[in-house]
Amino acid sequence: MGFAVTVGGRRVECDADQSLLDACLRAGLWMPNSCNQGTCGTCKLQVVGGEVDHRDSPFDTLTAEERAAGMALACQARPVSDVEVGGAGDRATHPLRDLTATVLEVADIARDTRRVLLGLPEPLAFSAGQYVELVVPGSGARRQYSLANTADEDKVLELHVRRVPGGVATDGWLFGGLAVGDEVEATGPLGDFHLPPESDDDGGPMVLVGGGTGLAPLVGIARTALARHPSREVLLYHGVRGAADLYDLDRFAELAEEHAGFRFVPVLSEEPAAGRRSGFPTDAFVEDVPSARGWSGWLSGPPAMVEAGVKAFKRRRMAPRHIHREKFTPADALG
Known part of the structure; x- marks a missing residue:
């Protein structure tokens, strides 16, 4: 009915x-x-x-x-x-779809972190920064993972997955028996964490702060922003415990070579290393940017880091309407 x-x-x-x-x-x-x-x-x-x-x-x-x-x-x-x-329905969006994807790659890229590439039989329309839900085989549980893709990379989805000890989806599947060639049931795209339409994007400076695999949606957002306005200023901070948790450094080095206004700043909170910033990424932003008037800010990661980022952005006079945050708590973090 x-x-x-x-x-x-x-x-x-x-x-x-x-x-x-x-x-x-x-x-x-x-x-x-x-x-x-x-x-x-x-x-x-x-x-x-x-x-x-x-x-x-x-x-x-x-x-x-x-x-x-x-x-x-x-x-x-x-x-x-x-x-x-x-209070809704005033614009179109990418239709939500059920997908059957094929695992193309499972690769360890950092400590307790994997990249999973999923191939689709036909393109998925989405905006950079959105996410998909995966169905955990045998349990019926659903877990959410942000896409690291830009919108034109629409047939191979890139997910960054952090292992949660005892997690139904991670220990029990994505870090367990998942293998190339497996079929995965998914639903997407979901979420409002993405850039405004290109017609509304003025090319202003941006700061993006990601904690752990909260980096994933920021990769697609930053690359999309730079493709629209190659000379814009984009600061991307990645906060992790130690150097063993960093990944995709070559990708960000290439972006920095291609775009003079792009800078990638890794920040280590617990395990200092020579040549790396120590502390928290939100504090590093406050140290680096005396004023963020006219900037937009993007936050994705642990809730405490996101809240600290909101305060840091406001401290530097960023307009609240320009502060964007990924609000969901990954279900795997709950067990």
Whole structure:
């Protein structure tokens, strides 16, 4: 049994066991979204007609008062009648798709870190910085991994995966039996962490700060930004525990050779090494940039680092509307 969901004047069919967000994204209808786990609140919207079942919506994210006022989390809410919602649907988006990909490469690139390349039978439309969900074989669990690709690299998806001890997806699969030639079930693209359309991109200076494999979406975003405006200033900070956690240094050296305004700054927090910055990447930014007026900022990684980055950007007078952060907490970090 299904119901109609009306968003911005458009009607979308939604199954009774399908989230409002999933139905709209599959129809190519935009709704704000980030974590898709009910924890960030990005997809919160107003139900102006009909009723929904809130399912697993956490009360920390959607309070009892908000529910009583007709608010809902689109990633969790299921319709129990025809529904009309407000606050979304004002632009098109890349349609959400189910994919069957083939593993092309599994390579260790740093301590407890792997690169996984997934080949697709046909291109996937996405924006640099978005992510895909993988289905863990035999468990039904779904895990989210950011794409390191630019939008024109649409047939081979690049994922950076950090091993989580005891993790269902990492120890039990991606660092376990995953092999070249395996088929992987995935869904994507997801997330609002990406550059604005090229028509709205003025080529202004950017700073990107990634912690661990939070570097992945920033790779695609930085390369896209430089392709649009080759002379723009782009600072990319990578925060890790030690030198053994760094990777893709040759890739960033090549970018620096091609673009005079690009600089890659690795920062080691726990294991100092000669010739490397020590401390935290957000502190390194504050040391390097006396004023970030007119800049945009991009943050991806552990929540504590992201929050520190927001404070650092504001300290350097970056406009809050130009601060972008990847809000989801990878499910593997939860076990």
